Amino acid sequence: MNTAVAPEMPRFPVSVTVDLVIFTVRGDALQVLLVERGKAPFLGRSALPGGYVRPDEGLDGAALRELREETGLDGRTLHLAQLGAYGDPGRDPRGRVITVAYLALGPDLPVPVAGTDAADAVWVPADRALDPGFGLSFDHGRILADAVESARSQLEYTTVAVSFCREPFTISDLRRVYEVIWGIALDPSNFRRKVTRTAGFVEPTGERRAAEAGRPAALYRFGGARELYPPLLRSGDVAGQARVGPRRPG
Amino acid sequence: MNTAVAPEMPRFPVSVTVDLVIFTVRGDALQVLLVERGKAPFLGRSALPGGYVRPDEGLDGAALRELREETGLDGRTLHLAQLGAYGDPGRDPRGRVITVAYLALGPDLPVPVAGTDAADAVWVPADRALDPGFGLSFDHGRILADAVESARSQLEYTTVAVSFCREPFTISDLRRVYEVIWGIALDPSNFRRKVTRTAGFVEPTGERRAAEAGRPAALYRFGGARELYPPLLRSGDVAGQARVGPRRPG
DNA sequence: CTTCATTATGGTCAGTTTGACTAGAAAAGT
DNA sequence: ACTTTTCTAGTCAAACTGACCATAATGAAG
Numbered sequence: 115m116n117t118a119v120a121p122e123m124p125r126f127p128v129s130v131t132v133d134l135v136i137f138t139v140r141g142d143a144l145q146v147l148l149v150e151r152g153k154a155p156f157l158g159r160s161a162l163p164g165g166y167v168r169p170d171e172g173l174d175g176a177a178l179r180e181l182r183e184e185t186g187l188d189g190r191t192l193h194l195a196q197l198g199a200y201g202d203p204g205r206d207p208r209g210r211v212i213t214v215a216y217l218a219l220g221p222d223l224p225v226p227v228a229g230t231d232a233a234d235a236v237w238v239p240a241d242r243a244l245d246p247g248f249g250l251s252f253d254h255g256r257i258l259a260d261a262v263e264s265a266r267s268q269l270e271y272t273t274v275a276v277s278f279c280r281e282p283f284t285i286s287d288l289r290r291v292y293e294v295i296w297g298i299a300l301d302p303s304n305f306r307r308k309v310t311r312t313a314g315f316v317e318p319t320g321e322r323r324a325a326e327a328g329r330p331a332a333l334y335r336f337g338g339a340r341e342l343y344p345p346l347l348r349s350g351d352v353a354g355q356a357r358v359g360p361r362r363p364g
Numbered sequence: 365m366n367t368a369v370a371p372e373m374p375r376f377p378v379s380v381t382v383d384l385v386i387f388t389v390r391g392d393a394l395q396v397l398l399v400e401r402g403k404a405p406f407l408g409r410s411a412l413p414g415g416y417v418r419p420d421e422g423l424d425g426a427a428l429r430e431l432r433e434e435t436g437l438d439g440r441t442l443h444l445a446q447l448g449a450y451g452d453p454g455r456d457p458r459g460r461v462i463t464v465a466y467l468a469l470g471p472d473l474p475v476p477v478a479g480t481d482a483a484d485a486v487w488v489p490a491d492r493a494l495d496p497g498f499g500l501s502f503d504h505g506r507i508l509a510d511a512v513e514s515a516r517s518q519l520e521y522t523t524v525a526v527s528f529c530r531e532p533f534t535i536s537d538l539r540r541v542y543e544v545i546w547g548i549a550l551d552p553s554n555f556r557r558k559v560t561r562t563a564g565f566v567e568p569t570g571e572r573r574a575a576e577a578g579r580p581a582a583l584y585r586f587g588g589a590r591e592l593y594p595p596l597l598r599s600g601d602v603a604g605q606a607r608v609g610p611r612r613p614g
Numbered sequence: 615c616t617t618c619a620t621t622a623t624g625g626t627c628a629g630t631t632t633g634a635c636t637a638g639a640a641a642a643g644t
Numbered sequence: 645a646c647t648t649t650t651c652t653a654g655t656c657a658a659a660c661t662g663a664c665c666a667t668a669a670t671g672a673a674g
Contacts, residue, residue, distance in 0.1 A: 126419045128378050130451065130462050169376045169460065173451040199449040199464045201380065202422040210419065212380050212462060214449045271521070286651075304633065306652070311631095328650025329640040344631075345595060536622075554662065556623070578621025579669035594660075 129211045132176045133164035133254065135197065135261035136185065136218040139278045139294050143239040144265070146258060147185065147223075148250075150234055155207050156251035160243065162258070163235065164213065177216040184235060185223065193219040193277035197261055205253045215257045217264060221280035265295055271345045273315050276336045282319045284331035285309060296348050308346055314339025379461045382426045383414035383504065385447065385511035386435065386468040389528045389544050393489040394515070396508060397435065397473075398500075400484055405457050406501035410493065412508070413485065414463065427466040434485060435473065443469040443527035447511055455503045465507045467514060471530035515545055521595045523565050526586045532569045534581035535559060546598045558596055564589025 136147040148160040163184040167176040173196070178189040194216055201212035240262055242248060244255060268274050269292055276283070278291045289305045309315050316334040324330045386397040398410040413434040417426040423446070428439040444466055451462035473487075490512055493500060500508065518524050519542055526533070528541045539555045559565050566584040574580045 125377070125379060125416075127375070128380050129375060130378050130380070166375075167451070170453055172453060173449060173462075196448055198446055199423060201417070201464070203420055212423075212464075214451070214462075284651090301633070301635090302650080303635090303652070303654085308632085324641070325650070327642060327648075329652080331651060343599075344597065347594065347632095349593075349633085534622085551662070551664090552621080553623070553625085553664085558661090574670070575621070577619075577671065579623075581622060597661095599661085 127209055129206075129209065130167045131164050131211055131213045132167060132173060132180055133162040133213045133215045133257060134177060134180055134184065134218055135162060135215060135258060136181070136192075136220065136223075137240070137261070137265060137278075138220055138223050138237065139291050140222050140237060142294060143241070144262070144295050145237040146240045146243055146261075147235055148238050148243060149184065150236075151251060159249055159251045160238070161251035162215075162254045167214075173214050174216075177214075177218075181216075181218055187220065187223065189218070191220075193217075193274050197257070197264060200253055200257060202253065213252075213257075215261070217261050219265070219274055219277040221278055262295075266348070269295055270347055271342055273336070273339055273342055276316070281335045282321065282323075282333035283335075284323060284325075284333060285316070286325075286331055288316070288334075292346075298348060312339070312342060312346075313337070315342065377459055379456075379459065380417045381414050381461055381463040382417060382423060382430055383412040383463045383465045383507060384427060384430055384434065384468055385412060385465060385508060386431070386442075386470065386473075387490070387511070387515060387528075388470055388473050388487065389541050390472050390487060392544060393491070394512070394545050395487040396490045396493055396511075397485055398488050398493060399434065400486075401501055409499055409501045410488070411501035412465075412504045417464075423464050424466075427464075427468075431466075431468055437470065437473065439468070441470075443467075443524050447507070447514060450503055450507060452503065463502075463507075465511070467511050469515070469524055469527040471528055512545075516598070519545055520597055521592055523586070523589055523592055526566070531585045532571065532573075532583035533585075534573060534575075534583060535566070536575075536581055538566070538584075542596075542598075548598060562589070562592060562596075563587070565592065 134147075138145055138147075147163060149163045151157055151159055151161050163180060165176070165180050165183070167173060171179065174194075177194060177196075181187060181189045181192070181194065197215040197217045199212060199214050201210075203210060205211065205213075238248075240258065243250060244258055244262070246255070248255075250258065265274075275288055275291045275295075279287045285306050286302070288309060289300055289302060292305070293300055314337040317337045319333045319335055321333045322330040323333055384397075388395055388397075397413060399413045401407055401409055401411050413430060415426070415430050415433070417423060421429065424444075427444060427446075431437060431439045431442070431444065447465040447467045449462060449464050451460075453460060455461065455463075488498075490508065492498060494505060494508055494512070496505070498505075515524075525538055525541045525545075529537050535556050536552070538559060539550055539552060542555070543550055564587040567587045569583045569585055571583045572580040573583055
């Protein structure tokens with residue numbers, strides 16, 4: 115036995131990488147952190163940050179390390195979870211590369227620091243990056259699309275939306291997360307009722323914050339609950355268009 | 365450049381496998397298909413069916429192939445979806461092996477045919493396989509636990525429960541799937557109301573089936589919808605043991 | 615044949631949740 | 645003082661849920 119790996123197996127050269135879909139809500143858009151590739155293939159094109167898994171680290175560990183290297187952020191303060199594995203042959207022209215995609219959610223992060231591979235990293239609105247003309251590298255377009263759908267779905271059934279808000283936050287901050295990611299307008303009053311009456315979602319700090327305009331808003335912090343029960347469903351409302359104004363069925 | 369794979373990379377020997385969590389509802393239990401390992405490591409112990417990904421196939425393709433090889437079933441007739449990737453160093457004593465787990469759901473399947481690796485494959489109740497004393501190989505216990513939780517959750521928000529029923533089926537057949545997987549008793553009347561009033565969940569065939577006892581039940585087939593809106597939440601109802609439930613205000 | 619056990623199916627009813635909407639409160643700007 | 649803006653608190657009807665009760669349709673038991 116001259117190799118430590120499954121000697122009886124049809125082994126062939128494989129590399130394993132992790133790719134990170136790092137989301138934040140900036141302004142009026144869901145934005146994703148992209149790096150410009152500094153080498154072939156896809157030199158000069160945009161890609162998700164990521165890198166090779168090392169021999170002695172697990173997948174989650176590799177994701178945490180890449181997150182820190184690319185953004186300087188501590189993954190324990192962000193919401194980081196596995197999204198899925200992507201391994202079509204031909205997804206990387208250099209050979210067989212299996213990538214495990216992770217989804218990281220965080221509050222409006224500082225402009226990222228230069229990382230290892232990252233010649234420069236920038237925030238790009240997710241829908242712009244998803245445009246076929248944008249030219250994401252590899253199959254990162256599909257990964258990003260899956261990530262957006264995963265985020266949209268998680269907002270319904272979990273409290274991850276608070277991961278996008280720096281504490282303390284207002285109910286409106288939280289509502290804006292939903293509105294931006296779902297692409298629909300939510301009734302402020304109904305949203306407040308739902309959020310404040312769901313045990314463990316948010317808890318008031320007792321303070322208020324004066325905004326640019328209007329009545330100052332009460333401040334909240336995360337309440338600790340992970341699941342949202344009952345869920346907060348994006349219901350009949352249609353996405354994409356129709357952002358302002360109350361409904362009017364008829 | 366003497367190798368086709370990322371020459372600048374810290375490459376090391378890695379194998380990529382797919383493992384299948386194949387669920388069915390038999391009798392009163394959620395059962396999982398397990399094979400007895402015919403070689404080291406874990407010789408003679410139970411394991412999830414699976415195998416190595418081949419150089420020319422994608423991950424989904426490998427899962428479909430393994431499913432066919434192990435069970436003789438066509439994956440297109442089952443519900444097959446990726447569960448996640450598991451790649452801790454040391455999860456396989458032979459070396460670094462990354463596995464991509466898939467979750468397959470199907471109606472009460474025939475006793476599986478002998479497969480390639482599978483000396484013999486058997487159905488085992490999931491909770492028995494999850495018992496630490498059962499001794500699943502590798503980290504398959506964790507994978508199975510994740511699979512059970514995924515299945516439980518998917519029942520809430522999707523129509524995958526019908527994947528466990530052979531068409532045509534009765535409402536009670538469908539209800540039994542929920543009861544077995546959630547481990548709680550559901551009110552037959554309320555369940556029927558929910559299922560039949562959710563557009564696209566089930567549609568009547570017009571026929572009836574005489575059961576062992578009681579009034580014959582109307583037969584249904586799948587309605588085509590994938591999402592379940594509004595969801596069918598596992599809340600208060602108690603059963604064998606009593607699971608969760610913020611109910612009982614008075 | 616009658617009664618019973620069993621399962622299917624339909625309906626009621628109160629409590630909860632939701633979506634649409636109205637209105638007041640608290641700030642900044644003109 | 646008035647307007648604009650945003651936050652916050654309600655109202656109301658519709659929908660949904662969970663807990664029931666009642667009836668239908670079958671086979672088995674007596």
